[in-house]
Amino acid sequence: MTKGKLSDRQKRMLEFIQRFTSGNGYPPSIREIGDAADISSTSVVNYNLNRLVDEGYLTRDQNVSRGLRLTEKLGRAAERLTNVVRIPLVGRIFASEPVPLPGTDSPVFDAEEAIEITRDLLPSDDGLFALQVKGDSMIDAMVNDGDIVVMTRASEWRNGDMVAVWLRDREETTLKHIYREGTRVRLQPANPTMRPIYIDNPENLEVQGKVMLVVRQMN
Amino acid sequence: MTKGKLSDRQKRMLEFIQRFTSGNGYPPSIREIGDAADISSTSVVNYNLNRLVDEGYLTRDQNVSRGLRLTEKLGRAAERLTNVVRIPLVGRIFASEPVPLPGTDSPVFDAEEAIEITRDLLPSDDGLFALQVKGDSMIDAMVNDGDIVVMTRASEWRNGDMVAVWLRDREETTLKHIYREGTRVRLQPANPTMRPIYIDNPENLEVQGKVMLVVRQMN
DNA sequence: CTTGACATAGAACGGATGTTCCGTTAGAAT
DNA sequence: ATTCTAACGGAACATCCGTTCTATGTCAAG
DSSP, X not given: OOTTOOOHHHHHHHHHHHHHHHHHSSOOOHHHHHHHTTOOOHHHHHHHHHHHHHTTSXXXXXXXXXXXXXXXXXXXXXXXXXXXXEEEEEEEEXXXXXXXXXXXXXXXXXXXXXXXXXXXXXXXXXXEEEEEEOSSTTGGGTXXXXXXXXXXXXXXXXXXXXXXXXXXXXXXXXXXXXXXXXXXXXXXXXSTTSOXXXXXXXXXXEEEEEEEEEEEEOO | OOTTOOOHHHHHHHHHHHHHHHHHSSXXXXXXXXXXXXXXXXXXXXXHHHHHHHTTSEEEOTTOTTOEEEOTTTOOHHHHHHTEEEEEEEEEXXXXXXXXXXXXXXXXXXXXXXXXXXXXXXXXXXXXXXEEEOSSTTGGGTOOTTOEEEEEOOOOOOTTOEEEEEETTTTEEEEEEEEEETTEEEEEOSSTTSOOEEEOOGGGEEEEEEEEEEEEEOO
16 A cells, blocks of 8 residues: 555545444444455454555544544544533523523433533533523613523623623613723713713622623524 | 433433533443432333333434434534535625625635534535625614625515615615515515515516524623 | 332343454565 | 566354343332
């Protein structure tokens, strides 16, 4: 075999490994590969698997059944797998109520509802939760009824962040860009035609989360 | 065990199976699960695996080493792989120019720039392309500068759809909800506080795509 | 108390699966 | 012709790994 080129057998093997793995959720055994690629001897399969390792298409774990995985050179299965973040949809967000926060207890698989977001849309990937906006009260934040807002629980914020805040005196939740200006805080609507709110008493301000992403689905 | 609830052991097992599988590319063996979940007996691991099958968290293949896979209830590797749609980012959208449409020639994977979206956010999955909004001119559609709009090329539309239209007489692109009303067409801004536009002459109206999804990333 | 369902532990069994060894063939180089 | 190497086939071997069986403890129902 010329270096860098694959024989027909090896191509069939790779193809089968890809198909089998994505179909079954686990890789094929040596004998299963042999059957699929018309190779009667397990040693030959083993031999060619090692060639494929040499060429950088596979990695193998010694003495482990089905202990192979495709490298990035081919299907980026493992990569894509981690490219999706599962975010629990913990509730709805109204203007008239504080943001419902997720319990710290709930592991991922207890969440009844969740949405999946590709990681490249998000800067970080933990402490995330999602809320569905109910009502038209967030239109000054350019957020519609039905939109899904993905937030981090982090209570620290930097100038310009869009945050969900609970205003104690007004008893109101809003989404605004937040800026510290000397002793007071400016809450700036995303809609540039609308006026900011100024908060002089920090007691009235409760930052409940930082908005990372807004998703709007048309039906 | 109460039906529908998981014991601590079972949670540990699931968590380990997830971690192991995504880390190694193949599922763990019964004994590996036992070691990780502090279970000395393989039969107990087997027993609890079957319970997890009963609860719908797993499927198993008989007499196959590492023959496990997580079900959709958790998020399955192979499924997640196909659960991502790659959408070409074909350009930017201005108010002052028609929507740039993707060439029919370019296959998905040749696109230099693309975004990946999980399929459950989208009703269909072909003929999709994405545009980044430039400028504040779409704020009446509740769409901000920098937002990404995912559209279908389909030129047919139904009442209530949000579409990208090119208005010939005004030489302007806008995003509006569209309604047929007798002989004329009503273009309704998403922002409920704003007034609709009425188009009497259908010649002036060119529907360039149907908006399926709007994504806003905060930096 | 007795019973039965449930969860667990340990051990043994046997099939599934990776590994190794030996022999053969084909082609290229010397 | 001889030699070397890559590739292959078959079989035996060792062990990895799923399955099964028996025994034990718990707890609520009868």
